[in-house]
Amino acid sequence: MSRNAEVAAVLDEYADLMEAQGDDYRPNVYRRAADNVRDSPEAIEDLAAEGPEAVQSIEGVGEGIAEHVVDYVETGTFAELEEAREELPVEMDALTRVEGVGPKTVKKLHDALGVTTLDELERAAEDGEIREVEGFGAKTEENIREGVAFARQAGERDLLGKTRPLADDVTDHLADHDAVERVAVAGSIRRWRETNGDVDVLAASDAGAAVGDHLADWERAADVIETGETKTSVRVNGTRVDLRVVVPNEFGSALQYFTGSQSHNVALRNHAIAQGKKVNEYGVFDVDRSDVDDPDAGQRVGDLLAAETEEAVYDALGLPWIPPEIRENRGEIDAAREDALPDLLTEDDVRGDLHVHSDWSDGDYALAEMVEAAAEFGHDYVCITDHAEGPGVFGDSGLSDDDLREQADAIADVRADADIEVLHGVEANVDAEGTVGAVSDDALADLDLVIASPHSGLGDDGGDQTDRLVSAVEHPHVDILGHPSGRLINERPAMEFDAAELAAAAADAGTALEVNANVHRLDLWGSAVHAAVEAGAAIAIGTDAHSPEEYDHLTYGVHTARRGWAESGDVLNARDLDALRTGLD
Ligand code: DGT
Ligand code: CA
Ligand code: CA
Ligand code: ZN
DSSP: OOOHHHHHHHHHHHHHHHHHTTOOSHHHHHHHHHHHHHHOSSOHHHHHHHOHHHHTTSTTOOHHHHHHHHHHHHHSOOHHHHHHHHHSOSOHHHHHTSTTOOHHHHHHHHHHHOOOSHHHHHHHHHTTOGGGSTTOOHHHHHHHHHHHHHHHHTTSSEEHHHHHHHHHHHHHHHHTSTTOOEEEEOHHHHTTOSEESSEEEEEEOSOHHHHHHHHHTOTTOOEEEEOOSSEEEEEETTEEEEEEEEOGGGHHHHHHHHHOOHHHHHHHHHHHHHTTEEEETTEEEEOTTSOTTOTTSTTOOSEEEEOSOHHHHHHHTTOOOOOGGGOSSSSHHHHHHTTOOOOBOOGGGOOEEEEEOOTTTTOSSOHHHHHHHHHHHTOSEEEEEEEBSSSSTTGGGOBOHHHHHHHHHHHHHHHHHOSSEEEEEEEEEEOTTOOEESSOHHHHHTSSEEEEEEOSSSSTTOSBOHHHHHHHHHSTTOOEEOSTTOOBTTTBOOOBOOHHHHHHHHHHHTOEEEEEOOTTTOBSOHHHHHHHHHHTOOEEEEOOBSSGGGGGGHHHHHHHHHHTTOBGGGBGGGSOHHHHHHHHO
8 A cells, every 4th residue: 555644644743843843934845745745646655766856746845855755765764854853752643633732832831841642731731730831821721631532532533535535446446356246335434424433345245255355455455454254354544444245145234234323223123123023234034934043043034035135125124225324313214114214415416516715715726717617517506705804714815895896806707708607705704702704794795695604713712602603694694604613523623502503593594504515524414414404494515615626525515415314405506596596685
């Protein structure tokens, strides 16, 4: 397997160490290089073997960084990194995972208190030592104490944005083998859960051992954890991949079982028992008419009713097939029994993207490029929503009233040449008081669409943030509440809020709640979307694209909305242009 992620992590560590020492410029250069190494389709060790010039073919990698990479690939380190580690001997990666703790904070706490690990940071916070350090207070100390617990869990589960493509690569690799009759992704990835403990893959074959070996022999499999007839586990890029191989005529029941969720399976089993049936990974069995106590029968007890396909498994239990996204034991079995399953949104239903950035704020591409890419993607319309000025991650790049007026003219020009409809919106900040700013109400009124998103004061005061979000959805010019919780998965916890109360307020105000499709956010998520759908609030799926390829994130947004039982009628951007405009008035 390639070592790109490992090399990128080392470049990031070195960037942090330089930043801790007060270097303001080079860290960003190294971080950009690290991102590009991570995303490069070429194996970094192959490039390094050719020498520094080959490494420099990766964008953003200059001569100096390329030499470090070559040294690192050959020897496991490079001289400057060792010096920097000696100067500040801390577990930088673990410590900076704590919300609000950056490299400079790490250095201050190291120099003042000798903190080098997450455990030591936690102890210092619990013992009240941090508040005594200059520049820190009791509140910061409390935030750090809370952040440590979150940082511990973070990193244990992988983002769907990493595991989903990996799972697809694994299934492609397995499908190449002649003895494989069927192959499918199972587990939490098939349910499109936003984080995953591992990659579960199921294959149908009569030659289990050969299929297991085929996975173990995959060039990207770094470690082989176990291998055998029915189960093989390997590690790819730090992620565990579990393969089960079953006989073809039990593929459906195995797929049902290994898709989960565990609580869905428990509920399904109880439903089966109530009918005198038994369901497990080997099939659905009628156990009324057979000797369930036969010790030789094992799990395959009674008359086999179904096993080959998932549809047949559910059908044998008197149920329609249930989409994996909603197999979370949130009422789907009752709904299936009553033939009242939702007709879930599909990607084809989505007509446009309502959350898109250009180089007018922090995007990297011109208006015309983003619009053309939206048309190529197949959208009927796109809404440009650059950041308004105000606090947030985008510094000084936000738009003022004047900028927005100027942008309106630029969009009119682009619209004239575009194949699709181009709407003009903005993404404004919602501050801790629920105020939408910093542009004026008049400027907001002139726009086609206004997204209000929390970017500042995210849970700083702790406690419930429902009021703040409700006042944003009640703002007369706000059409969409963007990434409502402000979470960054594994990095920053979601704000606390009452999903049902927010949903009711959004439904009353006619404001949509966003499913932000960025894989670091997926915000709102399944259960909160479900609350919105139940309350009759509209959902808006936005990719938050900052570049053309990010339009592809739509699929994550759609499947997340499906986890919340959303139908096309619930979704603002599943409407055609006329209906959308009516909704935005
Ligand atoms: P994850 O990996 O933590 O993201 O979540 P899952 O749902 O992929 O769980 P995993 O990988 O442990 O197992 C895959 C599926 O296999 C799980 O969703 C249901 C089924 N399964 C595994 N172990 C058990 C079990 O002990 N009882 C039941 N009922 N089902 C299980
Ligand atoms: Ca799993
Ligand atoms: Ca597993
Ligand atoms: Zn945005």
